[in-house]
Amino acid sequence: MTAALRRQLKWCTMGIEMNPLDNLKNFIRPFVHMYNTRIMNSYLTYELEERYSSVLDQQHIPGKSVIDLAMKAYLDENPGSTGIPAPFKSAAMAQIKLFVFAGHDTTSTATVFTFHLLSKHPEVLQKVREEHDAVLGPVSNVPSLLASKPQLLNQLTYTLAAIKEALRIYPTVSTIRSGQRDLHLVSPNGHSFPTESCMIWGDHYSNHHNPHVWNRPEDYLPERWLCTEEDSLYPPKHAWRPFERGPRNCIGQELALTEIKLILALTIREFDVADAYAEFDTARGNTGNMKVNGQRAYMVRIGGGGHPANGYPCRVRCLE
Structure with missing residues (x-):
């Protein structure tokens, strides 16, 4: 995921590029974004589902990571949820x-x-x-x-x-x-x-x-x-x-x-x-x-x- 995120950053644009050749990236940027996003989302989906299962476990000791806090907030608002x-x-x-x-x-x-x-x-x-x-x-x-x-x-x-x-x-x-x-x-x-x-x-x-x-x-x-x-x-x-x-x-x-x-x-x-x-x-x-x-x-x-x-x-x- 880290490598995909770093690659993604290099392809980000805000429309203020001074070099006109940078605009040539526009043709392939969507495909690069799609590729990197799929890698990151696959990793995060696995982590979210793992945390969801562990939070439902009565023996689970809640942590303070971003994922743990997000999952806890969701379950507090949606008790009895059967999925994400x-x-x-x-x-x-x-x-x-x-x-x-x-x-x-x-x-x-x-x-x-x-x-x-x-x-x-x-x-x-x-x-x-x-x-x-x-x-x-x-x-x-x-x-x-x-x-x-x-x-x-x-x-x-x-x-x-x-x-x-x-x-x-x-x-x-x-x-x-x-x-x-x-x-x-x-x-x-x-x-x-x-x-x-x-x-x-x-x-x-x-x-x-x-x-x-x-x-x-x-x-x-x-x-x-x-x-x-x-x-x-x-x-x-x-x-x-x-x-x-x-x-x-x-x-x-x-x-x-x-x-x-x-x-x-x-x-x-x-x-x-x-x-x-x-x-x-x-x-x-x-x-x-x-x-x-x-x-x-x-x-x-x-x-x-x-x-x-x-x-x-x-x-x-x-x-x-």
């Missing part, structure tokens, strides 16, 4: 695929960008490692320590600030809303723009780099997340939106931040990660300016989310 109806199965599979995609692609990309920024700012990297020394102790003890005391991750305040600042500079996703007849966007000079029949796309990257909103927006400064409201670096209210805001914000944001903290806790003192774009460009004969806004690891859209250019070629060195 097609509408519920279809809705459940769609939501599970969304959970798997959102929890896999965006979090891994955010982790890569966090490692990248830490490698470019050794003074920040040093502070993160010092915090891990103070809170978590010897590297060899971290897995067992966090297994018994996972709440220690909450004490990694500077690490969290470093992650949040990475998400400000490189927000991995944006958001889309449907326009409404009574909703108009008003520009600073008073012009009103109707939104009916339009797709409203919030550009988080531009907002996060707007000098009228953020002080020193191009600088990687985890300290802005630890300062007081009187400080000029203090984040403006509602300006940080990598998970969006409001009733439709990302329900997995705390999980994502916890996962990245956990990954750093297990690896940041054992490995150095540095980009290898110079080697990559030399090997492929890339010449000229390969940077965007001064960054070689600029963001590109692949499969519905932002990713580092060229898949982020890098070197990983094991520390002594």
Whole structure:
């Protein structure tokens, strides 16, 4: 299923492709989607039916996975059910695929960008490692320590600030809303723009780099997340939106931040990660300016989310 999902992402389109040759994919995209969807649905159907049977078993101990929670909610609303109806199965599979995609692609990309920024700012990297020394102790003890005391991750305040600042500079996703007849966007000079029949796309990257909103927006400064409201670096209210805001914000944001903290806790003192774009460009004969806004690891859209250019070629060195 994982391989099918990854293949599916590469064939996703939003109609904004700059390369006209990308449109040639349109002829075979439906067939690729059909093939990948059949693989994913076959796997999920088996899992749903297995969970349904186990939930009916009186000896079953309910879990807290997405499938278990969905099945429990359905059975609570439909006691005495003798099977999984097609509408519920279809809705459940769609939501599970969304959970798997959102929890896999965006979090891994955010982790890569966090490692990248830490490698470019050794003074920040040093502070993160010092915090891990103070809170978590010897590297060899971290897995067992966090297994018994996972709440220690909450004490990694500077690490969290470093992650949040990475998400400000490189927000991995944006958001889309449907326009409404009574909703108009008003520009600073008073012009009103109707939104009916339009797709409203919030550009988080531009907002996060707007000098009228953020002080020193191009600088990687985890300290802005630890300062007081009187400080000029203090984040403006509602300006940080990598998970969006409001009733439709990302329900997995705390999980994502916890996962990245956990990954750093297990690896940041054992490995150095540095980009290898110079080697990559030399090997492929890339010449000229390969940077965007001064960054070689600029963001590109692949499969519905932002990713580092060229898949982020890098070197990983094991520390002594």
